[in-house]
Structure formats: structure tokens, C-alpha cells
Amino acid sequence: MQEDFLHYIWKHKKIGVNNLKTVNGAPVVINSVGQHNYNSGPDFFNAQLKIGNQLWAGNVEIHIKSSDWFLHNHEQDKAYDNVILHVVWEDDTEVFRKDNSVIPTLELKNIVDDGLLHNFERLFAKQNKWINCENDFAIIDSFILDNWLERLYFERLERKSKNIETLLAGSKNDWEAVLFKMLTRNFGLKVNGESFFSLAQSIDFSIIRKTRNTPLVLEALLLGQSGLLEQDVEDAYHLSLKKEYEFLKLKFNLNNTQVLPLQFFRLRPPNFPTIRLSQLASLYGTNQNLFSKIIEIKKLEEFYELFKVSTSKFWESHYTFQKKSKTSKKTLTKSFVDLLLINTILPLKFSYAKQKGEEIDNEIIKLATSITSEKNNIIKAFNNLKKVSNSSLHSQALIQLKSEYCDKNKCLQCAIGNSLISANA
Incomplete structure (x- = not known):
């Protein structure tokens, strides 16, 4: 079991939201799961829940076991004083705040759909694979894939913008x-x-x-x-x-x-x-x-x-x-100019427009989709799974996908991984 998977379950409400109960039998109604926090502190900020007859607004912390609360010394950290619900895969001990009040606990292991769990385990199975989803990449819905690649392309432009901002400052x-x-x-x-x-x-x-x-x-x-x-x-x-x-x-x-x-x-x-x-x-x-x-x-x-x-x-x-x-x-040559456009011109146009507060996404997309796809080992490997790279927008997006998601096992933050885990579950 991975804690990231529990984050995914909570964030996307992949549990029967009706008749949820804490381990002590108090009904739980989720009005808002909160904002996912990728930095230090509780995992979800500003959740809105009804536990028993009481409405709560506060943070949610997620662990594989309840005892991880003490393993991570949260009982000594003020940042966790406002946790209103402890979500765990397995409840193995009661958890208290600094003032000794009990934190309600929601246990997931008996309420997660078996199909969801099977898909997760299949995706992350320890095999000698180039990417986790290579056996299923070809069946990914084209609408999901196209939208995800466009988002990844702009993610890559954002990353390049940070480098440009550093150069600009210097x-x-x-x-x-x-x-x-x-x-x-x-x-x-x-x-x-x-x-x-x-x-x-x-x-x-x-x-x-x-x-x-x-x-x-x-x-x-x-x-x-x-x-x-x-x-x-x-x-x-x-x-x-x-x-x-x-x-x-x-x-x-x-x-x-x-x-x-x-x-x-x-x-x-x-x-x-x-x-x-x-x-x-x-x-x-x-x-x-x-x-x-x-x-x-x-x-x-x-x-x-x-x-x-x-x-x-x-x-x-x-x-x-x-x-x-x-x-x-x-x-x-035209191919050399294409590389200049991909690696210098389009990131610079995007970064300049961003600084000026101008919206040129459609202009960038039009140019990126009219430039021929790059040819390298990453693009070749993806195209062998499914012919997907038809332009520089696709090739740049696939490089971003491989380096920032596949290589780091961030399938749960990837639209492709999400679709495979949720399939028939």
C-alpha cells in the first residue's frame, strides 16, 4: 500500500460517500475534501465535513496506519492541531491532539472497491517495464490523452519559464x-x-x-x-x-x-x-x-x-x-530552425506574454502543432506503444510525461494513470 494511493482515494472520493462512519461509529459526510497540500503539514487543507451532528472545517491527515501519527511525531507539532479527521488504511491505535482530545478516524481498507485496488496493484506491479502503464497505453481514450498532452506541454513551458526568469534577472x-x-x-x-x-x-x-x-x-x-x-x-x-x-x-x-x-x-x-x-x-x-x-x-x-x-x-x-x-x-535547415523554435522561441514568447499578463495560449498551440515532432528515443518508445506524437506539442509533452511522471512513478497524479486505476471500478 502507498500513502499516495490513499491521497488519490480521498481526493477523488473513490469510496462510497454514503454511510461513511468513523471507527467509533460516528457518521461522516464529506462536503469538501479540502485542498491537496504537497508541502509540509497536513495532507489536505480546509476540508469541510460533518462528523456526527457537528460541522467541521479544518485539515485532514492521511496515513497507512494510525500509529504513523506518532511515528512522524505529529502529536508534538502545532501544524497538526487543526486536523479534524485522520484517514487511514488500517486503524491500529487511537490518536490524540496535543490537548489530549481524540481525533476521529476513518478506516479505508474495508470500504475501497476491490476493482480499484486491483487496478492500482496491477499498475504498480514490480515488473521490468519501461513505464508502468506500457501494457495499457494503447487503449487510453484519445480524448483523455490529447487533453493531458496539451496540459503537459504547458507544464513544460512553465518549467522553462522559470529558467528564463533566472536568465532575465541576471x-x-x-x-x-x-x-x-x-x-x-x-x-x-x-x-x-x-x-x-x-x-x-x-x-x-x-x-x-x-x-x-x-x-x-x-x-x-x-x-x-x-x-x-x-x-x-x-x-x-x-x-x-x-x-x-x-x-x-x-x-x-x-x-x-x-x-x-x-x-x-x-x-x-x-x-x-x-x-x-x-x-x-x-x-x-x-x-x-x-x-x-x-x-x-x-x-x-x-x-x-x-x-x-x-x-x-x-x-x-x-x-x-x-x-x-x-x-x-x-x-x-528547416529541422534546425524547428529545434530553435521548440527550445528557444516558443518558451520565450510564452514567458514574455506571461510577464506582460497577456493570453497567447492559442497562438502557442497553433505554432507548436504545426512544427514536426522531435525524434528521439523517448518519442520512439511512446510511438511504439501507440502512434501518438504528430507534432512538437506532442513530443515536448511526452518528454515531460516521461521525465516528470513515469520516471518518478507519479501515476496517481497523471491523467493516464487515473483513467487506468478508475477503469471498471
Whole structure:
């Protein structure tokens, strides 16, 4: 038995609400189960109950056994003085408040539906499963699943908003600076994301504003600050970038000792940091007030147009400074822009609207559902159970589901788990 399951039973009134009685035979009428408390203190606040002939308003505490009250030292804690009902699976002792008055106890083990208990035990059965509900995931009602995924998507946006708020506080509420840090991280993808972010953190955005109008200067700033100009290379473009960076380093008192090393190993050449940083420089060199443009855009096609940037001329025939390659225009691909939209643009638009008190949920949903689903092991595994991910809204929601619910066994707080436990019970 899990205490979380008892919380679920009480919260959703999964007991016969008629003819409930305390262990001492007093009738119990539930007017309100109260507000579920996930922090310290009683499990449910402000419940409204009628016990015997007396109306009560107060808190409800839930345990597997009555004796857990003393095991947790609640009899010594003032926070539990206002408990009006003790709900337990098994009553094994009387429980008293600090003033020695008896707390009424409701025992559940003989009044919970057998089908409900069977479904709970089946869901949490100790088996070698990827997720607890994998045997039943395919039969989940589509209406329940679609609504739950939409809610999970916004849950994930809320989580990302907290990270954005932290960046905003560290950037003196400069949204353009926050955008630059987030975009830089995502230009680095998974392999170089943290290195690129440390690069962005090492440059005050005012310097980006001052250098963005000259492509060579901005590219020299990014490549030099990342450490990519430190080698001695006999190439005219490398030498011109290095000379420019040395000037910038003195002018702006730049320090790159905290910038993390970049990786080339196991990367496809189009994802080499040299290429991505040149593309990033091109993006900022051709767009003034990029953040304002992003906030104004509402159509996916306009985002693709905005991010239609490529490298400087040198990188059309190079992937590194040391070796020449076949000439090709290295433009940001649609799939790469999709990742920028998923991980930077939509969370930023959501967070900005939230701060302004504006409602743009429908705009976010429209954009998220028009972007192709991500492809990774989590999405593949869910799709193998049931073809469910048709857009980035779904893929982001499924990542949230796996990381925040499945991996943490929070089935009782999940709409899918709830539907399976309640089925035919």
C-alpha cells in the first residue's frame, strides 16, 4: 500500500460517500475534501465535513496506519492541531491532539472497491517495464490523452519559464540579452550547448550590439571568445579574424577563461562549432531588434524566413580553418530552425506574454502543432506503444510525461494513470 494511493482515494472520493462512519461509529459526510497540500503539514487543507451532528472545517491527515501519527511525531507539532479527521488504511491505535482530545478516524481498507485496488496493484506491479502503464497505453481514450498532452506541454513551458526568469534577472531584464543566451546555447545543440552558453555568458550583450553591424567583427568576437582562433593557422581569413579579436579583447576587456572547450568529435560537419557560430553571427548581423521581431511573428513560415541565414563566404568552402572542402551554401535547415523554435522561441514568447499578463495560449498551440515532432528515443518508445506524437506539442509533452511522471512513478497524479486505476471500478 502507498500513502499516495490513499491521497488519490480521498481526493477523488473513490469510496462510497454514503454511510461513511468513523471507527467509533460516528457518521461522516464529506462536503469538501479540502485542498491537496504537497508541502509540509497536513495532507489536505480546509476540508469541510460533518462528523456526527457537528460541522467541521479544518485539515485532514492521511496515513497507512494510525500509529504513523506518532511515528512522524505529529502529536508534538502545532501544524497538526487543526486536523479534524485522520484517514487511514488500517486503524491500529487511537490518536490524540496535543490537548489530549481524540481525533476521529476513518478506516479505508474495508470500504475501497476491490476493482480499484486491483487496478492500482496491477499498475504498480514490480515488473521490468519501461513505464508502468506500457501494457495499457494503447487503449487510453484519445480524448483523455490529447487533453493531458496539451496540459503537459504547458507544464513544460512553465518549467522553462522559470529558467528564463533566472536568465532575465541576471541580464537586468534585457530580453534581447536573454534571447542571445538561449539561441547561442541551442546553436550548440546537445554536444556543445553548454560550451556555447558559457560563451554567451562571457560576453555582455552590449558588446554584441556594438559589433553586429560589421560581419567580420562579430564573427571574430564569437570565434575568438570561444577559443577557436588560438591555434596558429597560415590562412589569411584566420589571421584577419585573429587580429580583429585581439583588438576587441583589449577594447572590451574580454576574458574567455570560463568558456568551456568546444567539441568536434562525433559531430556531422554542418554542426561543427565553426559553422554554427558563423551562422549565429550572420543572424545577428542581419537582424536588428531580433527579440521584437520574434514576438511579433505569429506564422511558422515567417519564422523560417527570419532564420534563413548562412555562414560568411569563407565557410562555404571550409568546415575548419585547416582544410578546404567542397563549396556549398551552409544555410540553417528547416529541422534546425524547428529545434530553435521548440527550445528557444516558443518558451520565450510564452514567458514574455506571461510577464506582460497577456493570453497567447492559442497562438502557442497553433505554432507548436504545426512544427514536426522531435525524434528521439523517448518519442520512439511512446510511438511504439501507440502512434501518438504528430507534432512538437506532442513530443515536448511526452518528454515531460516521461521525465516528470513515469520516471518518478507519479501515476496517481497523471491523467493516464487515473483513467487506468478508475477503469471498471
